[in-house]
Amino acid sequence: MRRVGALIFPGFELLDLFGPLEMFGLLKNDFDLQLVAETTAPVASNQQVSANPDVTITGTNHFDILFVPGGMGTRREVDNLPLLDWIRTTSGSAEYVLSVCTGSLLLAAAGVLDGRRATTNKAAYKTIADQYPQVDWVKQARWVEDGKFITSSGVSAGMDMALGAIALMHDRQTAEKVATWSEYDWHKDKDWDPFARVHDLV
Amino acid sequence: MRRVGALIFPGFELLDLFGPLEMFGLLKNDFDLQLVAETTAPVASNQQVSANPDVTITGTNHFDILFVPGGMGTRREVDNLPLLDWIRTTSGSAEYVLSVCTGSLLLAAAGVLDGRRATTNKAAYKTIADQYPQVDWVKQARWVEDGKFITSSGVSAGMDMALGAIALMHDRQTAEKVATWSEYDWHKDKDWDPFARVHDLV
Numbered sequence: 001m002r003r004v005g006a007l008i009f010p011g012f013e014l015l016d017l018f019g020p021l022e023m024f025g026l027l028k029n030d031f032d033l034q035l036v037a038e039t040t041a042p043v044a045s046n047q048q049v050s051a052n053p054d055v056t057i058t059g060t061n062h063f064d065i066l067f068v069p070g071g072m073g074t075r076r077e078v079d080n081l082p083l084l085d086w087i088r089t090t091s092g093s094a095e096y097v098l099s100v101c102t103g104s105l106l107l108a109a110a111g112v113l114d115g116r117r118a119t120t121n122k123a124a125y126k127t128i129a130d131q132y133p134q135v136d137w138v139k140q141a142r143w144v145e146d147g148k149f150i151t152s153s154g155v156s157a158g159m160d161m162a163l164g165a166i167a168l169m170h171d172r173q174t175a176e177k178v179a180t181w182s183e184y185d186w187h188k189d190k191d192w193d194p195f196a197r198v199h200d201l202v
Numbered sequence: 203m204r205r206v207g208a209l210i211f212p213g214f215e216l217l218d219l220f221g222p223l224e225m226f227g228l229l230k231n232d233f234d235l236q237l238v239a240e241t242t243a244p245v246a247s248n249q250q251v252s253a254n255p256d257v258t259i260t261g262t263n264h265f266d267i268l269f270v271p272g273g274m275g276t277r278r279e280v281d282n283l284p285l286l287d288w289i290r291t292t293s294g295s296a297e298y299v300l301s302v303c304t305g306s307l308l309l310a311a312a313g314v315l316d317g318r319r320a321t322t323n324k325a326a327y328k329t330i331a332d333q334y335p336q337v338d339w340v341k342q343a344r345w346v347e348d349g350k351f352i353t354s355s356g357v358s359a360g361m362d363m364a365l366g367a368i369a370l371m372h373d374r375q376t377a378e379k380v381a382t383w384s385e386y387d388w389h390k391d392k393d394w395d396p397f398a399r400v401h402d403l404v
């Protein structure tokens with residue numbers, strides 16, 4: 001059983017969070033899902049609908065998997081030093097660190113992606129890559145694995161990455177079972193990325 | 203601006219709800235998202251993570267779009283007469299009625315699908331079709347449109363249906379913009395359904 005700490009902050013993107021949590025959540029005996037925020041108050045997403053934190057970043061919680069969604073709110077959180085500190089500490093002790101979309105902006109701001117290969121949202125790619133040149137950004141990828149860091153492209157890419165992570169932590173068959181159960185057309189190839197072309201990155 | 207009333211109940215399936223709400227929610231000026239439940243207390247999903255109702259079924263709210271997700275909880279709610287009454291009344295005055303996965307079980311139980319073409323989760327298809335023979339169930343479809351009723355297959359199919367509904371309510375270009383923004387590989391063909399074969403329905 002792996003404990004997943006999914007960070008939420010005001011303006012997180014709804015599907016960045018709940019797409020992957022659907023996939024992990026279907027394996028109830030393997031993943032324990034916990035939403036983590038600065039306080040226990042409900043946190044409004046970029047789509048207004050809110051989510052309820054289970055624990056706060058001030059608690060002494062160990063997470064096997066740190067999960068960071070993206071969203072417009074990341075632009076404010078890059079200046080939130082206590083939050084970046086928490087990301088740094090939690091990354092250090094986690095077995096895996098996952099991000100979706102601009103969630104990688106927070107990982108980059110925390111410095112944990114320095115010298116690592118990573119990807120992000122393709123509409124925001126150029127800005128983010130310019131801002132954090134110490135990260136080895138990959139232009140065309142659905143998701144990128146580098147050691148314990150697994151970062152995905154924008155929003156929906158998180159579901160493909162989550163299934164990829166399940167394949168890595170368990171096996172391909174388990175990931176395929178989850179995809180079939182959720183009637184999801186899994187893009188198994190992590191290099192599949194038509195959106196890099198849409199945004200003139202390749 | 204269309205007001206979306208998304209019904210939630212204990213044991214709703216996380217992605218059934220939040221996949222489509224991501225798509226509608228990206229068009230902030232066109233859709234106003236409201237979660238509706240029996241009380242205002244947080245409602246736990248099938249993946250444990252909870253959602254917060256904005257309004258209750260006892261309020262006098264008009265919704266342009268009634269949205270019903272599925273999940274294990276539907277098996278209990280088919281016997282919840284006040285909830286089925288609310289579905290019937292709200293369906294009557296709505297411009298569109300949408301369901302994802304076993305959400306169509308609740309619509310069928312409320313009687314609003316009688317004589318209509320509809321689809322549902324493919325693993326649960328045979329049981330549901332046997333239980334509600336007065337509905338014209340479609341075995342192989344990503345989603346089915348019949349008048350104001352738009353019903354989708356299991357879990358992930360809700361995202362394809364939501365984009366189809368956006369194309370219907372606005373235009374194809376708007377739906378494609380939303381898909382690109384969320385880096386989603388939209389299955390535009392509502393007859394695309396490999397999962398019907400997986401479950402020996404065709």
